[in-house]
Amino acid sequence: MSSSTKPFQFGEDHLTAGTALSIARGSIKGEISSTTREKIQSSFSVVANIVEKGDPVYGINTGFGPLCTTKISKAEVKTLQTNILKSHSVGVGPPIETEIAKLMMVLKVHSLAKGYSGIAEATLDRILWHIDNNAIPIVPSQGSVGASGDLAPLSHLFLPLIGLGKVNYNGKVMTTAELFKKAGLQPLELGPKEGLALINGTQFIAAHAVKVVEKMQACLTQADIIGAMMIEGLQGSVKPFFKELHQLRPFKGNDHVAANIRFLLKGSEIMEDHINCERVQDPYSLRCIPQVHGASRNAWLHLKELLEIELNSVTDNPIIIDKDLTISGGSFHGQPLAMVLDYACLAASELGNISDRRIYLALEGNSPGVPKLLMEDTGINSGYMILQYTSAALASENKGLCFPASADSIPTSLGQEDHVSMGSISGRKALQVLGNVEKILAIELLTAAQAFEFRKPLKSGIILDEIHKKVREKVAFANKDRVFSDDIEKGIDIIQNKTLIRIVQKVMKQHKLTPNSPFEGEFENY
Structure with a gap:
């Protein structure tokens, strides 16, 4: 200390x-x-x-x-x-x-x-x-x-x-x-x-919720960063992130995500290169990042709010108010956290779900300059095809884990405890889903970095360029097939160690980008 x-x-x-x-x-x-x-x-x-x-x-x-x-x-x-x-x-x-x-x-x-x-x-x-x-x-x-x-x-x-x-x-x-x-x-x-x-x-439930709050915020922030890199790699439009649009539907999470994306894309030569292209609008997985990531961020804010109340509460029974009043009540009941953890579990799953859709989008070969399966010499090479199988499997597993534990109750204690929250299961499932989301985001990071490479010699903004360099220090550009599980493991380490977040912090400090940045105060703000 x-x-x-x-x-x-x-x-x-x-x-x-x-x-x-x-x-x-x-x-x-x-x-x-x-x-x-x-x-x-x-x-x-x-x-x-x-x-x-x-x-x-x-x-x-x-x-x-x-x-x-x-x-x-x-x-x-x-x-x-x-x-x-x-x-x-x-x-x-x-x-x-x-x-x-x-x-x-x-x-x-x-x-x-x-x-x-x-x-x-x-x-x-x-x-x-x-x-x-x-x-x-x-x-x-x-x-x-x-x-x-x-x-x-x-x-x-x-x-x-x-x-x-x-x-x-x-x-x-x-x-x-x-x-x-x-x-x-x-x-x-x-x-x-x-x-x-x-x-x-409720300390078992609450301790899991503490970890969910930490992991989920890291996933939310890194999903925004990786999503911005994918927009660059696939030459998506920046217009869906304009402030003017989100002021007309001012959900807190949506507005924050849109501001993050605008900040990350600022000064990008890649964005400028296709500013007058004929594409009218992008698929939802790019265009609706603020709405989907933002909804998950709203769920995170709700969890954080309720958890903080619980952390500062007395949850045992009976409660000794004073020498004249002892109350046998139900403050040990986990329902307040069980329900919000189930909500967070769904929100985390959706973060992985849309990430998998962007991975698929990157492989289609419909973006000018980016080859199908993110590799030029395919046929003899399968490219990044099978990485999306893994992200699909993880996204599907998460969907199965989204059934709300708090929707169930089995009476215990010979009927004395006739409605229970099952919140311990809510907490465990939420962490399991977030572990899968970290893996999906790692795969998206690899595919976004590969697509990003085909935009060279054009440069992105200073933050995304720095992030791309860091990825390349760990995982080389792939021009032929290799054992991609090794790359995925390195990507997972990047996500779990919050490497992308640390790079953003470092670049912001070096270039004095902190004032008025949407990222300011976001990191570990729980």
Whole structure:
């Protein structure tokens, strides 16, 4: 952490997706202030009072779910909290990414530190130790219905607090017992309500949504850049991106995308070369980039807005308002994020869908000067023909993944939990779709760069020329067939590493293009 970076105050400061990622990646440290600790202690004391008085309060001195009418004795309330972590650790499937598990811990600390959950300071301090020391629990990816909290994944996440489960400790997977031996730690004894507070909440869904927000913004920005390069390569018209057109239908995303394209094409000799050509209008995959990319960007903005509310909310149950008021409600229900993640999943899929159409368009050979299949000597060579098969397969796979998980609900807990969100599936599917979109965009980047080559010696604007040079450093121009999967892998690396975005940033800075640029403030603005 940089000495100039101010620590994030859990429970107090406003958490965004970008800040959560910075904490998880170690560039910002998270801590709990003395003021917040007082609130946490106060809430913990209220729970202790409830136990002492014996009045029934869900999950503190009663059983869980359909066992909510089963009274738990004062002597057994702590055992109850340990048992809930054990009994609810029923996840299956491959583990989630370590970074997502770490994000879950970051988000959980922030929610619990608000002082409405009855958690003990020592428990939060132990979670912070795990975050700061990169001792991240192994969490199975499947098993949450996204309603009474992400119960199964959160149970696995916090098994190490009681000495159980496994962790990834600085890159090595080991049992919690092995970790404790190395670090000199002992299992915690959970107090009343603590187990329930740990596993009730939407942190599995929200952590996936944080990654979706990051990945989707990178895909949106790079899709605009690659789309602009394809317009150059196929000598498309710049008129569909004119400000005057988009002022008449002023969707925020559409206008932003059109401005991006205008900015990238500014000063292009290629555009000037065909300004008086006889082509009246381009196919939709070029002409409607602002409308399609823009609609996906609007979906991203909606996800970002709702996620930010969720990140700064209390999502466990029951909620300890004060010493006189404890509310058993439904703030753990994942529907608000489940639906918007399904929307984002569809929006991401459409980004890949139109990208595949531009790839196909580039192969047709209908643009003057650009040969069919993007290669002059075809017949003996197949050119870029089969790359589009891959993009078509990925686009089709994404369409199958677009069925909204939140449209389904299967009752659980013997009918006590009779409507669930399935939001955990929404989050996982959205990330899967975005992974496929990154691959499709990589293929479009290769085909756009190949088409772009046939416009030489004409130059594009300074940004697209610089991007083309960078692509050529990694992937050579193809004048005959080769193993194109190697090229695709290099393209995927370019997309996943946000290389195109970094080039835009670099050129803008070098040429002092920042003022009034549509890209200004866009990068990592989440």
